[in-house]
Amino acid sequence: MNRAWFALVLVTARALSGCSDVDENAVTQVRCPTFDDEATAFEDFRLVSTVLEKRCGMMDCHGSMARPLRIFGSSGLREPGVGNGLAADAGYYPGGRATTERELLDNHRSVCGLEPELMTAVVEKQAEPVDLLLVQKPLLREKHKGGRVFLPADEGNVCILSWLSGKVDEAACTAEAAKP
Amino acid sequence: MTGALFLALAALLAGCGNPVVDDEISALGDEKPGVPPSEYHRPGQPCVLCHGPYEGADPELSLAGTIYATAEEPVPIEGVRVLVTDSVGAKREKRTNCAGNFFWTAEEYIPSFPLKVEIAFQSASGPERRASMGSRIGRDGSCAGCHVGERSDASPGRVFCAPSQPTPPFPVPDAACGVVR
DSSP states (O other): OHHHHHHHHHHHHHHHHHHTTOOTTOOOOOOOTTTTSTTTHHHHHHHHHHHHHHHTOOTTTTSSTTSSSOOOOTTSOOOOHHHHTOOGGGTOSTTSSOOOHHHHHHHHHHHHHSSHHHHHHHHTTSSOGGGSHHHHTTTTSSOOTTOOOOOTTSHHHHHHHHHHTTSOOHHHHHHHHHOO | OHHHHHHHHHHHHHTOOOHHHHHHHHHTOSOOTTOOSSTTSSTTSOHHHHSSTTTOOSSOEEEEEEOBSSSSOOOBOTTOEEEEEOTTOOEEEEEOOTTSEEEEETTTOOOOSSBEEEEEEEOSSSSEEEEEOSSOBOSOSBGGGTOOSSOBTTBOOSOBSOSSOOSSOOOOOOTTTTOOO
């Protein structure tokens, strides 16, 4: 018994000593598609965000404050109104005014923050876009509570893949967004 | 020893619940006086929260909600056709009752989410009009899971037929709807 306690103390001490290796001031740079170019930043991602808002951002799915990969947008959850300075009577409700730039930026952070290291690798062509959960889940290649959202040839999937590859396929994104 | 362990485990599991859902159900409050549990009770509340697998209220419902006249006026509308198309192309239709309620039981229909929903309603003058929901329903069978009360940044407001009252206005429902004396 004493030997077991001694082993436990050793393991605990080893685990605790490992915790002190973290550099609190370290900065991890994360890259994300197309937002590197400020000139086209919002407009490129707006097309993609429209697809995400429509297909993922329903209020009982990712358009919920309780969900990881939270998506804001005009047809779903709005970023809390206080921060935007807009109230429901100004059309700031689900189904109301267009997605704001701030909501767009939050969606961008959501998407890129899901797997930041892998997203960086994708942007730097060290990994394939299809490796991301963002692509795998809606294709149901990974377990997804929301089921299959896209087939591989669907414009929505093509849109997201094109953005991840560095050049947004406007036609595919627009076509998906126009679907009921 | 094994028996005691089994009993302890059973007691532990029996205590398992979902405090979030429990709180949501508690927040719904009591029944309206005179309107006992029936197809007319608790309009505007998230039906499947109780009539679902967790709470187990009978009957189990798969899809249910309440339809009102306008976004601002919580006047329930009777006879609205609710048209659902699910992800495998199955189509279903129901009509609202005098409380504005409609529902599918789990025995009648288990929808394949996501769903596209339309409503069709008759105004006093003119032909039947239709309105489509702007987004799809992802997984929640309760309309009021998202359509909570007044419009806000977190709710599209009630499910309604028209942006404003038509001329002549929608008929006011019978005040005795669902009331048991």
